[in-house]
Amino acid sequence: MAIRAAIQAIRTALFYLVFIGQTIILAIIAGSIGIIFGRTRFGWAIARYWCWSNVVFLRLLTGMGTQVEGDENIPPGGCIIASKHQSDWDIFAIFPHTGRPAYIAKKELMRIPFFGWAAHSLDCIEIDRQKGAQAIPEMIGQARAAIDRGCRIVIYPEGTRKASLAPAEYRQGIVRMYTELNVPVVPVALNSGLFWGRNSLVIWPGTARAKFLPPIEPGLDAKTFMARLTQAIEPESTRLTLEALDQGIGRPPDARLRERLDAMAQQKNH
Template sequence: MTIFRTAFQALRTALFYVVFIGQTVVIALVVGTIALFAGRTRLSWAMAVFWCHSNLAYLRIFTGLKTIVSGAENIPPGGCIIAAKHQSNWDVFAIFPHTGRPAYIAKKELMRIPFFGWAARSLDCIAIDRQKGAQAIPALIEESRSAIGRGCRLVIFPEGTRRAALAAPAYRQGIVRMYEALGVPVVPVALNSGLFWGRNSPIIWPGTAEARFLPAIEPGLPAEIFSQRLAQAIEGETEALTLQAIEKGLGRPLGPHLRQSLEVRRNSAT
């Protein structure tokens, strides 16, 4: 890949961020102000939906990153937990339109941002204080139970943070505790967005990011069996989506970590 192509993609990325951040600030100001006086309204919800759809459009227009989401028919009616792999901010925009009335589990620091935090809380987001570790779980479960009672579907990233493509998984116990306490199905979500919009990458690369809702895991399983099924479903399909995208050809260079991960998998296969 030439230096010119990389520089050009960096410019496209910068243009996206200008539009994305500018729009996010304006919408947060409006929805946050509405939340102070009226809580959740049809207008604030419509603006949240617009924010997600428009961000996906801006990614396609400015950076060449397209979106495919499949498997939404696997989301059961009623309350459930949607447990997604997390590799980039794209994940939030892509999953949101398919979740009905979502209640995202978000780190507490985001909720402390003026206007943005007020807007997020009015749209059912649930804050978790990650610094408290396991001590934060009881409050998380109570708020989650309340959100399900309001007709929400919980959306959680069970690893707690963004992971690089093909990186070793690091699932936390919060999702297991929620599964045991709430007694609702869990829908795993696999994706490969980290190939195009990596956590530490200054450039968003062109291509087609995919997310796939997988068959729901029924409630009532022993914790160990549930944990194994969840990780196997997410990691297996995430790896498949990632390798398929690489085989089709990427419009980005392969970094040393990604090359090493691919080499490990090739050696294992042989």
């Protein structure tokens, strides 16, 4: 296993070299175009290439494949796509399926030269997380404008990447956005953290999966909506994770993942 891990670490390093290198180059190109010309078809073409190429490089260099299903559940017109967040993979894997997405991005990313300019030209919505709840009205205003431009809002309701099978921690931003924008919300379940976890030094072989689930209709009260969203994303993400583990994955389960699996087994037996 140590030899396999060492080989996989080398494969991962090669991927990061390509991933970071081309991201910098494309950000300079797209950012320069964005700051001069604003939103352009060429800018969107660069974004689509970036997403497609990252999926290809992941598969070729690390053995991590990609499978996305259920995009027929995305309704026509404006909506919110609320995705589980376990990996950087989540960003570029679902991008091609969302039409014209407007991602919610933290302020720090939007302030990076060239990268931030490119993000602004691709309809990204900035949020200053240091402001807490005070940042939500401004985020909703930007989201409403994006919906009016024909975008679909992409948000990660937990606000940060979570480990596989970790307890869910959904924030109130998604509830405020749902009640204010009055559009359907499409939940997205996934299991990418099994293969490319947060702060992981190694990306493991296997097929990461994401699934767009049936939309939640607008008009529900906040408590009911949050319950529906959680009950859609969490069980399906758990199912995708356990299914991958049953089929066998390239990575050895770490101590925390084993603890969560043991806890789930104990709950099932009681």
